[in-house]
Amino acid sequence: YNRGLIGGFKQIIAEEGAMALTTGLGAxxxxxxxxxxxKFGGVEYFKINAAQSLGEEKAWENKTIIYIGAAAAAECIxxxxxxxxxxxxxxxxxxxxxxxxxxxxxxKMAAQEGIGGFYAGLVPILAKQVPYTCAKFVVQGNAADAxxxxxxxxxxxxxxxxxxxxxxxxxxxxxxxxxxxxxxADTLLSKVNKKGAGGSGSMASRLANIAKEIGFVKLxxxxxxxxxxxxxxLTAGQFGIFDTVMNALGASKFHFHNPHx
Numbered sequence: 001y002n003r004g005l006i007g008g009f010k011q012i013i014a015e016e017g018a019m020a021l022t023t024g025l026g027a028x029x030x031x032x033x034x035x036x037x038x039k040f041g042g043v044e045y046f047k048i049n050a051a052q053s054l055g056e057e058k059a060w061e062n063k064t065i066i067y068i069g070a071a072a073a074a075e076c077i078x079x080x081x082x083x084x085x086x087x088x089x090x091x092x093x094x095x096x097x098x099x100x101x102x103x104x105x106x107x108k109m110a111a112q113e114g115i116g117g118f119y120a121g122l123v124p125i126l127a128k129q130v131p132y133t134c135a136k137f138v139v140q141g142n143a144a145d146a147x148x149x150x151x152x153x154x155x156x157x158x159x160x161x162x163x164x165x166x167x168x169x170x171x172x173x174x175x176x177x178x179x180x181x182x183x184x185a186d187t188l189l190s191k192v193n194k195k196g197a198g199g200s201g202s203m204a205s206r207l208a209n210i211a212k213e214i215g216f217v218k219l220x221x222x223x224x225x226x227x228x229x230x231x232x233x234l235t236a237g238q239f240g241i242f243d244t245v246m247n248a249l250g251a252s253k254f255h256f257h258n259p260h261x
Contacts, residue, residue, distance in 0.1 A: 034078075034081045034082065034085070035078040035079070035081060035082040036078075036238060037078075038074060038077050038078035038081060039071075039074050039075055039078040039133060040074075040238070040242050041074075042070070042073065042074025042075075042077055042078065043067075043070045043071055043074045043133075043137055044253065044254060045070075045074075046066075046069065046070035046073050046074060047066055047067070047070040047254055048254050050066045050069065050070060051066065051254065051256065054066075056257060056259050057259045059256055060256050060257060060258050060259060063141070063256045064138055064142070066256075067134070067137050067138045067141055068134045068138060070137070071130075071133045071134045071136070071137040071138070072130050072133070072134055074133070075126075075129050075130050075132075075133040075134075076126065076130065078129075079122065079125050079126055079129055082125065082129075083118060083119050083121060083122045083125055084106070084118035084119070085102075086121060086125060086189075087109065087117065087118050087119075087120065087121055088102060088105035088106060088109060088118075090121070090189075090190060091105065091109065092105055120192065121189055121192055123204075123207075124185055124188050124189040124192055124207060125189060127185040127188075128182045128185030128186045128188075128189055129182070131178075131181050131182055131185070132178045132179075132181060132182035133178070135174070135177050135178040135181045135182070136174045136175065136177075136178040136235060137174070139170075139173060139174040139177045139178065140167075140170045140171055140173070140174035140235070140239060141170075141256075143169075143170035143173045143174060144166050144167065144170040145256075147166050147169065147170060148166065154255075154257070154261075155252075155253075155255050160243075160247050163243060164240055164243045164244060164247075167236075167239040167240050167242075167243045168236045168237075168239065168240045169236070170239070171232075171235045171236035171237070171238065171239035171240065172232045172233070172235065172236045173232075174235055174239075175228075175231040175232035175233070175234060175235030175236060176228045176231070176232045178231065178235065179224070179227050179228045179230075179231035179232065180224065180228065183220060183221075183223075183224050183227060184219045184220050186227070187214065187219050187222065187223070188207055188210055188211060188219070191210045191214075192206060192207060192210060198210045
């Protein structure tokens with residue numbers, strides 16, 4: 001499929017039918033719901049605890065480092081839960097006859113490859129997701145701060161609806177940035193879970209073989225445009241939903257505060 005986003009949709013529908021677009025949907029939805037739960041909650045937890053430990057001024061001065069550390073820690077925990085679901089998703093997409101749904105996929109993969117089969121892609125998932133998540137939260141946080149600064153306001157000064165709008169706007173920027181950063185690892189991940197990909201040997205040697213076969217330029221660019229559209233939209237939605245849920249629960253997202261402002 002190399003005809004761009006719209007051309008790819010048309011080609012898949014023509015060759016495999018419209019239902020092919022939903023292949024792996026169950027594992028995708030379950031995996032990223034669980035991952036998002038641990039990731040967004042984890043980032044808030046680690047961020048708040050780091051800020052409380054450092055104090056307001058030092059937390060403001062080191063907010064980027066705190067974002068990176070909180071995002072990396074939360075992502076590592078989340079990926080332990082995501083990896084098995086991602087393995088089933090990729091296998092079901094690459095081989096539509098492999099399983100009949102998520103539960104069947106788990107049973108067959110466990111029987112054929114054991115527990116190790118679920119975590120064959122853990123290293124590339126971490127290589128993709130940790131930089132992706134760090135970029136997502138760093139860029140979103142700083143983009144939101146820049147928007148508030150341009151308005152001369154703080155999150156407490158504006159209506160909740162405005163805060164959600166700012167989360168959506170900064171989420172789009174963050175999504176595109178994180179998609180670009182993580183795209184090479186995402187491409188490798190989509191290949192390594194396919195049976196026989198990269199030959200035999202260690203995970204490192206398989207990844208190296210796949211990267212060599214694809215080439216650096218294609219590794220970084222093929223499929224990037226639709227991924228930016230998808231991740232930009234998805235990330236905006238994630239931050240918007242997170243803020244909405246927090247508001248509904250009577251809570252608010254932690255924001256770093258400039259003590260000299």
